[in-house]
Amino acid sequence: MTTSPRSCTPSLCLALVLPLVAAACHADGGLTPAEIEHLRQRARSAIATTLSVDIPEQRIRLEQPSRPIAPDNPALSALLADMRGTVRAMHGLGLAAVQIGVPVRVALLRREAGGEFQAFLNPQRVAASTQRLGSWERCLSVPWGYRYTERPAHLTIRYQTPDGAERRETLSGTEAVVFQQELDHLDGTLLSSGHDPRWFIPKDGMAGFLAEVGCADLENADCQARARAHWQARAKAARP
Template structure:
């Protein structure tokens, strides 16, 4: 599971130019098609469903992928298909209730651009740039249009992971692709995009989170512990990165949830 706003990826520029464009100009398909950013109730060719906050599975940290077999590759392909149907650009294992450390993404959001599809297993972000970009992010697991907000991410990162065949990969990502990777990496660390919101953005989406919590019933309160907050990786500087906010913030007076918005999608050392 950004500029997370904006236009549709099916419009517009060639994909390579798209990925190199300034964030505010980039075209993406990050939000679900249904009203309010809801996901389809059922996906074609799949029994998978996208898990929504506040289900506890979204706070899980998962076991490593060990078997890079046909079953795993088929599952990755199925998740990629579900991601496209939900109008996303990334989807993590925790979002479909799978206890393995992997995610899939295509930063163009364009099903026809198979050359941009990436399967990431057992990843690690081992270097973050000090330079950051702040942009709108939403998530397919939290009403992407209604629960979007501004998140600061490193402009580039160095990552290592295994692909669908188990081959080791090591590369530098930048721009929008770096943002997608960081968002999805957060998912398999049990961190959600709104944990990184400013207090103002968190307060704005709280009525929708309260509504989802009420609909879920008892046992659905999910807090980001102090230990987890302390473990969040760079860029977490007071001047550039909003602090993580408790996922179960005190309830405010109920307001009518927003009906429009945008949609959507951790260690290492900081490069100076």
Template sequence: MTVRDIVRFPDPRLKVPAAAVTAFGDDLAALVEDLADTMAAAPGIGITAPHIGVPQRVVVIRLSPAEPRRVFINPVITEASVDLARATEGSVSMPGVVETVERPARVTVRYQDAAGGVHSESHAGLMAVCLQHEIDQLDGRFWTERLSRLKRDRLVARYAKLRRAGS
């Protein structure tokens, strides 16, 4: 469909909680296609509607080109393990910088598909990390908020330097 412009950090729209999707139809299907195209062009493995300036609870994830894309509408974490895992994270809204983040190792997520059907799945590994990262974004919590102040300040400074060098 269309590759959309990505909202870049520190745009305040990234801190606004997204609204629940209530209409399942052609407009939602078009949004999902635009998200998938934008994520592939970024490139990235996960994207939310807020990343393209649409304040709705829509997530598209494709962990690798060999895997099908996954669509999660109105996702909510219903269970999270007490054991933690560390993974390297970044964002299509903050390209060029990554950092290690610690999150629950396993999560159960309730969500709707693009037709409105309700599902619940448990995940570990990269899918668990990605779901938590994107659901945080839907809740208006940018991934850098999971870092210590020192790591966050250093990361933001590196990102600012990259942006200055690119302009």
């Protein structure tokens, strides 16, 4: 059994990531005409929002696996501009293209050094550590608040850059946690998958939850363990 060395704060673990008619994948990795029009509509209306699991037709789109995209796709620059504008406006650390209604395998991650959003095309998991990291994660496509997770603390990925270069990189800590949530999005898995709202602490209720636990420092291992146990007991007690 592995143990988590620490728990990140809710602000660090925030991983943020419009209706669209699904269409068949183009053999060349291109965006469909409906998707290109979708991006144009968003640009004209300055939309900065994500799909939500609380809207049934949007949840269906969020749960569909995303398809690969070619780096030379002519609509890629518009997609990345929309994604960067959205994730900045929503104060997120990461975003998957499907969260703005375009189901292609593109994800953004804010790098801890410099705060810039790096684009990852067609990312794939290569390896993950056995060491786990406990975190209170939140996703704006699941507006229910925070859920406790334990994910690999180190993640090795392979991906393409927007200019077509092949890269391999190992992410650690908060970056690894955030990017794993984006990879889940690309596979159609949500922070809410297999859970319901009772497993989440409302985003404006975290202070009250920690007061119930009797500690406020989630970087403290004892506080982390107590918060996790209280979260599990609270969720189970809420079962119908």
